[in-house]
Amino acid sequence: MSVTRRNALGAAVVAAIAPSIVRQGQAAQPAATDQAPGFYRFKVGDLQVTAINDGVAFRPLDGFIKNAPEADVKQALAAAFLPSDKMTIPFTTLVVNSGSKLVLLDTGNGNSGAPTSGTWMANFKAAGFDPANVDTILISHFHGDHINGMRLKDGTAVFPKAEVMVPAPEWGFWMDDAKMAAAPDGLKPNFQNVRRVFGPMAKDIKQFEWGKEPVTGITTIAAPGHTPGHTAFAIASGSGKLMVMSDTTNNPALFVRNPDWQAVFDMNGPEAAATRRKMLDMAATDKMQVSFYHASFPATGFIAKEGTGFQMVPVSWAPSI
């Protein structure tokens, strides 16, 4: 924003000096270079929730869906009006201000992700937040795009005061040296990254079980399959409810319509698909608001049953909170 304002000011000065030249050749207002800041606030009962965008990544289609022909995937992407030659994966985390605590649900890519990601901190600050004020971090699972925001590549801890709470079954799996030794080569970097991020603070990490309320108003929900300890979160306050689906789907534009499709990142594909269908069915039946980590920003809406799958209906953007 500051860059744009400087540009606008510069252009105004030029216009005052030589208005005819500027007006004939180009608009006095130069083209902008910045998108709007990627944060969106909404209420869940008395809780204030802020969606924070961390950019987007793209992946080749080849092998992305483990159990569908690439032609079908391309067709589904085109039907969702997404580029059909690659997979589009947006990232959006949530900040919950409960009044008594400032809580993060996952932390984004930090500076370890794709060049088109990593905008989380700029958007977090644009929303008026300070990383030093984060009280609690709840982690859904241990993939890098969810935990790397906690620790920069150079080792810096980003949220110095925050207590970090993680799913017990996720900790049990990834911190098990025997499992790391037995893991296929492709999975070993994930084990190593978990140690890089959590190692320096391992003694302070708090583990939570499913079906508990580690922070008042936020209940942990079993959603295994994507990873062994993958967790969704049910946020409740008064009559307000939000089901934070985490990675119950990759981009819902694809997986809500085709819930049986298994993504390459789903470690246990059939279990992930079963969890996905169960969670989507619950969301549709209860008409509850949902958030998805990999939906188009602001990544929150509702689920309706449609055909053999479901449809995501984004929220109607609210100009005030």
Added chain:
Amino acid sequence: MSVTRRNALGAAVVAAIAPSIVRQGQAAQPAATDQAPGFYRFKVGDLQVTAINDGVAFRPLDGFIKNAPEADVKQALAAAFLPSDKMTIPFTTLVVNSGSKLVLLDTGNGNSGAPTSGTWMANFKAAGFDPANVDTILISHFHGDHINGMRLKDGTAVFPKAEVMVPAPEWGFWMDDAKMAAAPDGLKPNFQNVRRVFGPMAKDIKQFEWGKEPVTGITTIAAPGHTPGHTAFAIASGSGKLMVMSDTTNNPALFVRNPDWQAVFDMNGPEAAATRRKMLDMAATDKMQVSFYHASFPATGFIAKEGTGFQMVPVSWAPSI
């Protein structure tokens, strides 16, 4: 944003003085009071387009749809996950920077709309724009929520340098004193408001016909029915295309699914419905990006055929331009 930052700073000072009190009772980070600024940029070929939100208005359901039972309307609103006890009407205008001109497509409510509207200027400035830099204003039709942004209640002209271009058939209808005299009482305030807004600059107004290109890259499209001269705009640059639907629908969450429904604001209901179906069918067939004045912000996406009507698929939010 500045309010939030001041609050955050204030809280930080308090925390430094009495950290234990603050940390026990409440989050160091106070609840925010502001939504993210309502602007969204995207490209149409080489042109830069910015959607600017002007808030929202609500209306009673009673009589809003002229040719459907209220129970059906409530059901359709609930299916769209909108409040079903009232009509939700968002406002979003477009700014086009062609490089040589800064162009507005409609101007929002100014300070004449509902208290929940009127955020246009704050969002326009947040996007880095200056009203003094607007070169051209293209008007789709003469309802107050499209033209009042040009002139404040006290008579102030908001865009002093802009040339204003309006649909010739719209000008012919609303500026005809005989038509005003013959109009039903409910419509007379609209005639009077047109004179209030355009009167002081009537001699400078440029009228355009349909099928013309009053600004390079922006073609006027006949879309009558909502008003006699209601106009859509086709924006084209290189291979990029955007169909600006104006009020071809009121909130598309309702009217894209039910294109034959006629809104109370559709002056010629059957003609408006015929135009709506024709334009939606064209958008779906050509898979072109569309913008709607009354869609949920950022009010741009795509149209797919579905059942006896259509479905709107919002764009996937782009974190950069």
